[in-house]
Amino acid sequence: MxxxxxxxxxxxxDLSELWxxxxxxxxxxxxxNFSVRSFKKNQIIYAExxxxxNLWILLDGKxxxxxxxxxxxxxxxxxxxxxxxxxYRAYFAREAYVSSVAAFEASTxxxxxxxxxxxxIRKNNDLAMFFIHELSRNLGGSDTKIVNxxxxxxxxxxxxxxxxxxxxxxxxxxxxxxKIYMSREDLANLSNMTTSNAIRTLSGFVNEKLIVVDGRxxxxxxxxxxxxxxxxx
Amino acid sequence: MxxxxxxxxxxxxDLSELWxxxxxxxxxxxxxNFSVRSFKKNQIIYAExxxxxNLWILLDGKxxxxxxxxxxxxxxxxxxxxxxxxxYRAYFAREAYVSSVAAFEASTxxxxxxxxxxxxIRKNNDLAMFFIHELSRNLGGSDTKIVNxxxxxxxxxxxxxxxxxxxxxxxxxxxxxxKIYMSREDLANLSNMTTSNAIRTLSGFVNEKLIVVDGRxxxxxxxxxxxxxxxxx
DNA sequence: GCTGAATTATGTTTTAAAACACAAATATAC
DNA sequence: GTATATTTGTGTTTTAAAACATAATTCAGC
Numbered sequence: 288m289x290x291x292x293x294x295x296x297x298x299x300x301d302l303s304e305l306w307x308x309x310x311x312x313x314x315x316x317x318x319x320n321f322s323v324r325s326f327k328k329n330q331i332i333y334a335e336x337x338x339x340x341n342l343w344i345l346l347d348g349k350x351x352x353x354x355x356x357x358x359x360x361x362x363x364x365x366x367x368x369x370x371x372x373x374x375y376r377a378y379f380a381r382e383a384y385v386s387s388v389a390a391f392e393a394s395t396x397x398x399x400x401x402x403x404x405x406x407x408i409r410k411n412n413d414l415a416m417f418f419i420h421e422l423s424r425n426l427g428g429s430d431t432k433i434v435n436x437x438x439x440x441x442x443x444x445x446x447x448x449x450x451x452x453x454x455x456x457x458x459x460x461x462x463x464x465x466k467i468y469m470s471r472e473d474l475a476n477l478s479n480m481t482t483s484n485a486i487r488t489l490s491g492f493v494n495e496k497l498i499v500v501d502g503r504x505x506x507x508x509x510x511x512x513x514x515x516x517x518x519x520x
Numbered sequence: 521m522x523x524x525x526x527x528x529x530x531x532x533x534d535l536s537e538l539w540x541x542x543x544x545x546x547x548x549x550x551x552x553n554f555s556v557r558s559f560k561k562n563q564i565i566y567a568e569x570x571x572x573x574n575l576w577i578l579l580d581g582k583x584x585x586x587x588x589x590x591x592x593x594x595x596x597x598x599x600x601x602x603x604x605x606x607x608y609r610a611y612f613a614r615e616a617y618v619s620s621v622a623a624f625e626a627s628t629x630x631x632x633x634x635x636x637x638x639x640x641i642r643k644n645n646d647l648a649m650f651f652i653h654e655l656s657r658n659l660g661g662s663d664t665k666i667v668n669x670x671x672x673x674x675x676x677x678x679x680x681x682x683x684x685x686x687x688x689x690x691x692x693x694x695x696x697x698x699k700i701y702m703s704r705e706d707l708a709n710l711s712n713m714t715t716s717n718a719i720r721t722l723s724g725f726v727n728e729k730l731i732v733v734d735g736r737x738x739x740x741x742x743x744x745x746x747x748x749x750x751x752x753x
Numbered sequence: 754g755c756t757g758a759a760t761t762a763t764g765t766t767t768t769a770a771a772a773c774a775c776a777a778a779t780a781t782a783c
Numbered sequence: 784g785t786a787t788a789t790t791t792g793t794g795t796t797t798t799a800a801a802a803c804a805t806a807a808t809t810c811a812g813c
Contacts (some may be wrong), residue, residue: 304631314577318765329675330605352628354663354664354666354667355667355671356667356668356671356672357671357672357676357752359670360671362666362667362670362671364663364666375656376656376659376660377660377768378656379652379653379655379656380653380656380657380660381653382657382660385660386663394727406647408652409645409649410645410647410648412641412642412643412648414643415648415652416641416642416648417648418652419612419641419648419651419652419655420612420613420614422610422612422653422656422659423609423610423611423613424613424615424653425659426609426655426658426662427609427610427613427615427618428617429659429662429663429666430587430618431587431618431663432666433587433597433662433665433666433669434587434589434595435589436666436669436670437589437595437669437670438589438590438591438593438595439589439590440799440800441799441800443590444590453737470759470760470761471760471761471762472760479670480800480801481800481801481802482760482761483761483762483800483802483803484800485800486760486761486762486763487679487763489535490762490763493786495603502761502809503563507623519590549785639777641766673769673770674770676771703789703790703791704790704791705790705791713770714770714771715771715791716770716771716772716773716791716792716793717794718769719790719791719793720792720793723792723793735779735791
């Protein structure tokens with residue numbers, strides 16, 4: 288159990304983007320209704336068809352949003368890093384979740400009942416604009432992803448996935464190594480291909496000296512060329 | 521030029537969903553800033569990379585939102601019918617349009633500067649919730665589309681496209697014929713395939729007696745089977 | 754440390770869909 | 784009403800990616 292003062296410190300520090308638009312009264316409501324929960328690696332946070340109850344806030348760790356399609360295949364739709372918010376879309380749409388969310392690695396999450404969030408939104412326009420902005424950016428990304436995943440070839444899709452990982456999670460101190468270490472299968476599910484093809488194409492990039500791979504560690508050595516492949520591949 | 525009283529009548533009738541959440545003062549602002557414009561068949565309403573200026577309202581006709589990808593290929597992302605709203609996403613995301621919108625057939629559209637809409641939203645929470653709801657539903661649809669277009673086979677994608685057209689534009693009085701008459705190319709662009717494959721697959725459905733085709737007229741004769749193909753194809 | 758499971762790797766075969774080619778039918782322009 | 788362009792329709796070839804098969808390697812549990 289976390290003490291209330293400690294909790295308030297976490298919220299203030301990590302929710303800054305949201306926090307700064309809240310009134311003192313709003314802040315009190317958030318603190319009263321905020322909970323923290325830890326998830327193990329691969330643990331599911333919520334699943335497709337579940338009823339949306341909470342606004343989730345990733346405080347520490349890495350999380351993937353994905354959707355299961357036809358015949359065992361999985362598509363990773365979005366990746367989250369601290370401090371990002373999810374779980375609100377289905378609630379606002381008044382429908383069940385259309386995707387699942389699971390932890391990539393051991394992660395800490397905060398959550399607030401969506402009913403509380405909705406009450407706050409109905410009184411605070413800046414908060415409403417925050418969600419409008421988030422939803423709008425996600426929708427643009429989703430529309431762009433449709434075209435990338437359907438029209439680009441395998442090499443282009445994988446190159447793009449690698450660059451997305453770089454943009455999302457950043458690089459280690461060497462300024463080259465991706466800060467996320469994911470399985471070939473996840474890499475495949477992110478870029479709409481089979482695991483074998485992810486492995487094969489990744490090896491291709493290594494042969495072409497675009498990247499250096501050591502287990503799950505990916506080091507980008509020729510970003511320019513990788514970007515070319517992502518654009519036209 | 522349309523008279524103000526006439527304009528107000530159009531707005532009240534067609535914008536009802538939005539209209540009913542507006543205060544008298546909001547309504548006055550909408551009427552003052554509302555314009556109407558006609559578009560010919562295939563005319564572009566706005567294009568990718570344009571700066572978003574207006575909230576568009578389709579009053580009459582049919583409109584497609586699409587995105588050009590690699591090598592001439594086009595993906596139709598969404599279809600609109602009266603009275604639906606678009607053009608606001610990019611403005612809220614503070615980015616240029618990532619897709620284009622064009623008229624399928626001769627259409628009439630209303631538009632309001634997004635600056636005005638934003639001012640209204642900042643004062644009216646119900647209006648904010650309206651856009652949150654719209655964005656949320658679109659985002660769910662877009663995420664689902666990603667999986668459908670990447671994982672289903674050609675037959676499944678086309679079957680689904682036909683059912684989407686049915687849900688979007690409804691049926692003629694015979695309760696079987698789609699109320700939209702689109703080219704094989706548009707049908708292909710909607711379901712992520714080449715025009716030849718759209719033609720070929722459509723012929724296949726005719727042979728299997730799932731549909732009857734007469735030029736651009738599509739009559740659904742075996743909806744159950746079509747739905748099966750859409751689900752598992 | 755050993756054992757079984759999961760992950761990574763690579764070669765081969767199969768297949769779905771694109772690309773190409775060309776003809777027929779419609780639609781559009783003059 | 785004729786000419787031209789566009790759309791529709793089919794057959795054939797090519798190709799990108801999946802499916803299948805089988806090791807090698809790494810990881811996790813006991």
